[in-house]
Amino acid sequence: MDDDSELDFDIPGRATAVAAEALYLANLMLIPGLGFLALLVLWWRERERAPELARGHLRQTLAASLWAGVLLVAANAAIILLGGYDSAYTWIVVVLYFTTCHATLIFCGAIGLSRALAGKPFRFPLIGPR
Template sequence: MPESNVPMRDADDPRPLAVAAEALYLINLMLAPGLAFAVLAWLWWRRRRTAHPVARVHLEQAFRVSLVGGALIFTTLLIGAIGGFRGPGVWVVVILYFTVVHSSLILLGVVGLVKAINREAWRYPLIG
């Protein structure tokens, strides 16, 4: 039988945990905010000391950047609550947040996911 090009997974393979962390980060940003963060936080709490070094970097980065993203969205909503959602200035802030900050976090999360798939360490720029 011909050999497969797919490498065998071993016990020290950092890929499953690293990919899970980055995928949960992206799911938290786009599909299930809060729920995916809770799973990511549980995974971080459980595996932060025992994970392979590459997986640990991805897990820690995804968790920390999720916290930063949550703080940023909370700040944006706080600005909206203080300024009232009827003022145009508040909507400028909200729209700028989603078009610049949120989409940048998604783009960096995709880069992190690609790095996790390739078993490479990754630090988010500025906030990592």
């Protein structure tokens, strides 16, 4: 292998960037709410002293988590406006939300995690701050 294809594990901020992306994915898939609180604590502790790579991933994952919450509230509002949880439209909204919004957020989080593992920056499309 040549030197360009090897990962550099000594990149400043890499571990914090990986932790931020992992907590973002944990919030979406494994431990909703608790993963967000852990991400918020990590952001609060590291937001000023972390290297640029880590600050970028922290900023992106926090913004994406907030957008995920907004989209979840919007999906619930759509269900209520379309007749409540007993309506036939409920499953339409749920399936559309999970196949478009939630799956896209997870896909972007997986890409962000792979970029963090490689020690590279990542910006979430559309919802990520610059």
